[in-house]
Amino acid sequence: MPHEDRYGLPLSTSSDEAASAYREGVDLMLAGWTGTAETLERAIATDPDFALPHIARARVHAFYQQGDLARQKAARAREIVARRGTERERSHVETLALAIEGRLPEAIAAMSKHVEAWPRDAVVLSLPLGAFGLFAFSGMADHDRARHELCERVARHYGEDWWFFTMSGWAMTENGDVVRGRTVTERGFNLRRANAHAAHAVLHAMFEDGSIEAADRLVDEWIPAYDRAGILHGHIRWHQALGALEHGDAARALAIYADVLQPSATQAPPLNVITDGASLLWRLAAYGHAVPKALWLEADSAAQKLFPKPGLPFADVHMALFAAATQNSEALAARLAVIDHRLAEGKLPAGPVVPAICRALAAFADEDYAACAQMLAPVLGEVVRIGGSHAQRELIEDTFIVALMRSGDLSRARTLLDARLHRRPSLRDRRWQAAMG
Structure with a gap:
């Protein structure tokens, strides 16, 4: 009897153990659970000519920005599936390989075609979903x-x-x-x-x-x-730190930062390392809490190693937080030069919102709050283009509201807060309202 995945799709392996390990590995990956890589490696070792564990393992490498390893595994999967694989498996491998290679428009097109033919292929369907998925990072509004x-x-x-x-x-x-x-x-x-x-x-x-x-x-x-090594462990605690800030409990937020988000403590993938750390420290400072400069400098040093060059708008915006907070105008100028060039060439799908946010953050850190608000006002409706989740992107709106309050534009700040409180209750927003009288 042919082997199948958990969704009833045939698998090109004759090994019971390889099929079982692949099914388990995919479930662990879809759950964001530890043991994913080891389980997929077991499937590969049991049947090296089974393509799907190779491409799944490549995807896990990509999560952790291990680009060379991810591309090697993807190339191996392509080679194997060309000689031993069904039409569905060939399309599956090619779609994931395109995503791993950062060829987003091609990957989205391939994903759409694949899901139309095989809607129960959950691994391919997972590609556009989530805050860091193909759709989120496509520049789509x-x-x-x-x-x-x-x-x-x-x-x-x-x-x-x-x-x-x-x-x-x-x-x-x-x-x-x-x-x-x-x-x-x-x-x-x-x-x-x-x-x-x-x-x-x-x-x-x-x-x-x-x-x-x-x-x-x-x-x-x-x-x-x-486990602390879980791909979302630090990020889930980041959510808890946001809750602490809702109550104005900066000490607890900083304790969570020290426990799981600080570069010396975190085991998160690189993108989460920079985005969770930068956004929490920025929120703390923007909300009026003291943030030791040493924390910014340590986090910035780690971030510069992880994302030395521009490329992903969501990462670039968070790198701008580091540059602004550490007053590193040279780093920001160098990153913006590349971003502006790509924008001029039509190679920045997220559009002008990216450099506008970066420059506004620098103005905020320089305490030029009127300039910050002036830069952000025209692009607030486009912030969604940078990707991520609403909770993550709210940092930009928070920065805008604080800039309005500090520049004396209380009327616009009240209007925004009223709209947000109508959408969802927020202890912090109510405190801001009370502070304005």
């Missing part, structure tokens, strides 16, 4: 809606599936349907508790509906079972 609509189109193929509930629920939440999104995500979480992506997605829904205490309890109860 409507990637929240695109993710949600894609999930709606294929939902009938998944039934009661823990992974699909996780990702479709998160897509609903990010697209503004928070009540339904939380309900669907919690269904997925309850089906498989050893699922970091589900815990994360529930925290996003709780962030959006103002359930700060419930989110804090969830992390405290759930995180002990999740």
